[in-house]
Amino acid sequence: MNGNAGRDIGIAHAAELLAFTEAVMGSDEDALARTRAALRAVLSPEGYVEVAAIIAAFNVVDRVADSTGIPLDDMMVAMSGDVREQLGLARFASSANSRATL
Numbered sequence: 823m824n825g826n827a828g829r830d831i832g833i834a835h836a837a838e839l840l841a842f843t844e845a846v847m848g849s850d851e852d853a854l855a856r857t858r859a860a861l862r863a864v865l866s867p868e869g870y871v872e873v874a875a876i877i878a879a880f881n882v883v884d885r886v887a888d889s890t891g892i893p894l895d896d897m898m899v900a901m902s903g904d905v906r907e908q909l910g911l912a913r914f915a916s917s918a919n920s921r922a923t924l
Contacts, residue, residue: 835864839873846877847914884916 833839842857862870894902911917 835861838864842873843877846874847881 838857838861841853842861845854845857848854861873865873906912
C-alpha cells in the first residue's frame with residue numbers, strides 16, 4: 823500500500839480509493855477483486871463507475887503522453903519535485919519513461 827495508508831487525507835473512502843487505484847494499475851488479480859469489492863461496498867454503483875472511468879481515462883492520457891515522449895518542461899520538473907517524491911512516483915514502471923532528472 824502507499825505512504826498515505828491510515829492517514830486521513832480529507833477524502834471520503836480514501837483508503838478504498840487508493841487501494842483500488844493501485845490494484846487497477848498493478849497485476850495482482852486477487853488484490854483487484856478484493857479492492858473492487860471493498861470500493862463497491864462504500865460507493866453507489868454510479869460512484870463506482872465514475873471512479874473506474876477516471877482511472878481508465880488517466881491511464882489512457884498517461885499512455886498517450888508516454889508513447890509520444892511528452893516530457894515535463896523544466897519549470898514543471900522544478901515545481902513538482904517534492905510532490906513526485908512524496909507520492910513515490912518513481913516506484914511506477916512508467917517512471918522509466920521520464921527524463922533522468924525526474
